[in-house]
Amino acid sequence: MKKIYKNYWLICLVFLGFLSCNNDDGEVLFAESPAERIAGQNSELLNLLTSEQNGYKGTYFTKNDEFGGFTFYMKFNADGSVDMTSDFDSDTAIESSSYDVRYGTTNELVFTTRNHIQKVSDPQLPGLVGTGFKGTSVFQYFGSQDGKLTFKDIRNRDSASFVLEPSQLTDFETESVAKVETTLAEREKLLTTPERSVFQLLRIENSNGDSDFNLNYNPDLLFAKPRITFDDGSVTEFSFGILFEENGLVINPTLEFEGESYTYFSYDADSGSYISTVNGTTATILFGNEPAFIDKDIDDIVELGPTGFLYRPGLGSNPLTSLGFDALLEEISDNFAAFPLGEWLVNDVQFTIDYESDNCDTYLYIQLLRVADGATFTAFYCFEKAVINDRKLFLTYSGPSGGNAPFFEPLVMPLIDFFSSSEGLIYSAEGGFSSTLFSFSNTAGTFTSVENPSLRVYGLWFG
Incomplete structure (x- = not known):
């Protein structure tokens, strides 16, 4: 055993001697000390940052599995200050703060005093209290290619991206603010209005046909979860964050579908949609007339028997009641004012289904408030027996039910028309x-309403 150990050590000594002899006239691996190399890398990054006289355009996805992204314009100065604006919110004024280039686990760009970039980590944002967008102000430098500087967010290495590219501006002070105000306004194109449908879709068209998904877009998070559920219970779902460009949007991560990848979508003003065309296929984000898939939820109402659906503004608001429906109620108030009867408001709407009665099988109850004295008035309107066809509810209006109803009928007709939508x-x-x-x-x-999908009302059921 001792002989084996002696032979082992002898071999090691010979090997080390060989390496030593081999390196006598060899090339030195590192001509600089570690401290000198780090200083050189920091200097390289600093020179890149300050070399652009009109700064950089930055795109930052803090966590692409939860949130969308934001655009920043940054001009790095040799004195350690950085001028910055962003489309994070309506406060787009250029702010100046400090930055540093240093070495941590790798070369890092650190925004050391508060500026627009710190907004992404603000834990007090409405709807995101405690977390904010989970961003940071410390970024690890990963290299430069074709003028683009790539960084990693130290908090979310696998789901974040921060890229700086030359701004191509000629006047940073004025053009950078104009740019972010344009991209901020671009977000409005993906929001519903009193005229737009409440159904947002992702539609992919290829040689296999059209595939529609409910977009499920959250404008507060700038995040979408396109999804479709089939009758057999199977689900196809994607998710991605959205960053708005001047005339389009970028999604992250890239959408992969049947062999094609979609990242950039251009805005088409004629259709009011965002379109990405790849190899003869098309992915479109649009407002549709119907959802991608209609659940069988309407069947559950039949099982309830006589039951009522209540919408009452006094119970508070919910975003599922559309801007279009709010406008419909305002139209009714305008009808009263033009009659002229002064200011009146729709105070209560009850929609009652009774599948067992032959007389006024389904009726609409409307309570109206006369603002001048606080007096309330009610009216009932009858519909024929409800019909469910193709997972849609069809109601045929049969007329007022006495009392105030005949007098109020022409004034509240927008609400009657909503419930008696010809397309269900x-x-x-x-x-x-x-x-x-x-x-x-x-x-x-x-x-x-299928006839006018900008009209949607949210309410509760009562027995």
């Missing part, structure tokens, strides 16, 4: 009732 109503169950003021265990849901 789409119902969606939405769990327990929740609003800005209350939360109840009552089942809640929405009705949307």
Whole structure:
């Protein structure tokens, strides 16, 4: 055994001697000390940052599995200051702060005093209290290619990206602010309006046909979860963050579907949609007339028997009630004012289904408030027996039910027309009732007009 050990050590000594002899006339691996190399790398990054007289355009996705991205314009100065603006919010004025280039685990760009970049880590943002967008102000430098500087977010290495590229501006002070104000305004094109449908879709067209997904876009998070659920219970779902460009948007991560990849979508003003064309295929983000898939939720209403659906503004608001429906109620108030009867408001709407009655099988109850004295007036309007066809609810209006109803009928006709939509109503169950003021265990849901899909009302069911 001792002989084996002696032979082992002898071999090692010979090997080390060989390396030593080999390196006598060899090349030195590192001509600089570690400290000198680090200083050189820092200097290289600093020179790149300050070399652009009109700064850089930065795109930052803080966490592409939860949030969208933001655009920044940054001009790095040799005195350690950086001038910056962004499309994070409406406060787009250029702010000056400090930055540093240093060595941590690798070369790092650090924004050391508060500026627009710190907004992404603000834990007090409405709807994101405690987390914010989970961003940072410390970035690890990963290299430069074709003028683009690539960094990694130290908090979210696998889901974040921060890229700086030359701004191509001629006047940083004026053009940078104009740019971010344009991209900030671009977000409005993906929001519903009183005229736009409430159904946002992702549609992919290729040789296999059209595939529609409900977009499920959250404008607060700038994040979408396109999804479709089939009758057999199977689900196809994607998710990506959205960053708005001057005339389009970028999604991250890239959407992969049937062998093609979609990243950049251009805005098409004629159709009001965002379109990405790749190898003869097309992915479109649009407002559709119907959802990608209509659930069987309407069948559950039949099982409830005689039941009522209640919409009452006094219970608080919910974003599922569309801007179009709000405008419909304002139209009714305008009708009263033009009559002229002064200022009146729709105070209560009850839509009651009774599948067992032959007389006024389904009726609409409307309570109106006369603002001048606070007096309330009610009216009932009858519909024939409800019909469910192709997962849609069809109601045929049969007339007023006495009392104030005949007098009010022409004034409240927009609401009657909504419930008697010739193309039916789409119902969606939405769990327990929740609003800005209350939360109840009552089942809640929405009705949307197929004839005019900008009209959707959210309310609760009562027995």
